[in-house]
Amino acid sequence: MSSPTLTDKVSKLIRQDILEGHLIPGQKLVVAELSKRYSVGASPVREALVQLSWTKYVKLAPQKGCWVAPMCKEELDDLFDSLKIISDVLLRKAMKSGCENWELDVLTSFHKLARVAHTPEQLNKSEWEQRHYQFHCALLEGAKAHNMYGFFSEIINQITRYRYYAINRHSDEALFDVSDHEMIMKLVLARDTEQATALLDKHLNKAHRYIESALTAA
Structure with missing residues (x-):
């Protein structure tokens, strides 16, 4: 498990990229790509995506993956x-x-x-x-x-x-x-x-x- 501080940092980075439109509604979020984007391991990225799903910025689907939450x-x-x-x-x-x-x-x-x-x-x-x-x-x-x-x-x-x-x-x-x-x-x-x-x-x-x-x- 990654440190809470690193997970929180990655969560804030992903959230800001969603807000600023670098990650768009409905876009598939691939852990490997995000790890490379933020220069961190896979664990803090996965944990950050779970955190963001709690605030409905990210949508998680078991066995299917993760997306930027759609808008309607x-x-x-x-x-x-x-x-x-x-x-x-x-x-x-x-x-x-x-x-x-x-x-x-x-x-x-x-x-x-x-x-x-x-x-x-x-x-x-x-x-x-x-x-x-x-x-x-x-x-x-x-x-x-x-x-x-x-x-x-x-x-x-x-x-x-x-x-x-x-x-x-x-x-x-x-x-x-x-x-x-x-x-x-x-x-x-x-x-x-x-x-x-x-x-x-x-x-x-x-x-x-x-x-x-x-x-x-x-």
Whole structure:
């Protein structure tokens, strides 16, 4: 058995290659080829693929092999339906019980997002996605609801694959506009629960439509 550290490293490398489109949905993943690609032995590759199957980035079929998980509109719709419900519940909880440290985290994560150049020509897509992810996490971490937040994390990690797929295929400047995020941040800090949750829902709907258009155009 390989070391957990090496397995985790290989898992992150494969995950990033899937996100960046170097390994495409439905592509067969051959252990020998991946071992050569990442200059590691077969054991950490096999273990990394099992790890990635837990987060649904990879599909394993006993006796048949392993593939990059496919994408489809039905799964995308299900993920966003779930994300909108859990985000609404968690944001309401966070705005009710969130402390000053939570408010500071929300403010800080927004400013970090806003500092990323957000025109398609200048954009560091990976950095944008990381900071976008951090902003949405910061909004909901104040809810103090460990199990629900774990469910949210699982969903948003799966949606990340779809987001990368979309931005790797066509650029839409509106997707990288921080105006929604800024207004959500201000409404959250003002503890305006109804307007904040309504705008977050609208924001998630826009992202859903953008990704869906990229997926159906493929």
